[in-house]
Amino acid sequence: MKHTTRDIITPEVAVTLDGLFQERANRSPNAIAYQYYDDVSSDWLEISWYEMTQEISRWQSAMINEGLREGDRVAIMLKNCPKWVIFDQAALGLGLITVPLYTADRPENVAHVLGDSGAKLLLIDSAEHWHPLHEATNELLELKRIVCIKTPPEGDDDNRLRGIDEWLPEHGDQFHHKIKCKDQLATIVYTSGTMGKSKGVMLSHYNLLYDSWASVQTYDVNEGDTLLSLLPLSHTLERMGGYCIPIMVGAKELPTQDRFNNSKKILQRLNQLRSLRFRECLKELNQELKSNWINNLSIRNSYLSSQSILDITYSNTNKKEVVGDLAFYYGQF
Helix, strand or coil: CCCCCCCCCHHHHHHHHHHHHHHHHHCCCCCCCCEEEEECCCCEEEEEHHHHHHHHHHHHHHHHHHCCCCEEEECCCCCCHHHHHHHHHHHHHHCCEEHHHHHHCHHHHHHHHCCCCCCCEEEECCCCHHHHHHHHCCCCCCCEEEEEEECCCCCCCCCCCEHHHCCCCCCCCCCCCCCEEEEEEEEEEEECCCCCCEEEEEEEEEHHHHHHHHHHHHCCCCCCCCCCCCCCCCCHHHHHHHHHHHHHHHCCCCCCCCCCCHHHHHHHHHHHCCCHHHHHHHHHHHHHHHHCCHHHHHHEECCEEEEEEEEEEEECCCCCEEEEECCCEEEEC
């Protein structure tokens, strides 16, 4: 890890989560904010902080065109990717409250969360997510629009459904910041529902800002570092550690859309980053594999401090190929 002068944005300067993002874009406009794997080009792409704000303004224009007003709820059901952050920031800047959903959740629980929160707009990835939800969401009168990142399923007669290319304008106006109060409600995160129906936890802008600020006081992450985001961004821990903290310190984030199918690509990319610590860990991992084949072996290696923990879990499906199931809570390289 490179040790540089830390350019940390304080909660007092940021005030709100969208204010935090805008401040980072002002300070580091041309720095790379996110690296992500693009399935279309089969390559790793990069996007800067400034380019992110331009995208956010486009999404805000689309939300304004929907007639959404301050305090309205909007839901997001995507795997980790820059669009998750763009949607969240666009909504927060307009004073909307985001409701994160798990992509693998049961349709009936998703419908419960959408209905209980009163969400008016839902962002999903593809028909794969829409088909199970179609019947479950028919009775949700508050849900006015469903936006699909990939091409919507043909022949679907639900007039709420729109493809992203149709929904997004070509250009945006500006990155709006309508909320000026740190205690304003930012998001409603629902519990897992293991003890009955899922219940919404109301978190303010300051809740997430202060938790992130407290973390960077003890966790040595800086501008120029790369953080791997693997837990779902709908999880509050990842939203703080893999979303807010990189913005606060100016670190680059590597979001993973599918922690199982893309694990090989992630390993390849991290190796390309030429991190000494990660290569040392891979060397130890290879030694273990050569000695014996062990299912569900967990290796934990601490470097520099107890906070820098790399947790890799892997299992072998056969003796010729090992499929990595990476579990990075904070992968810092």
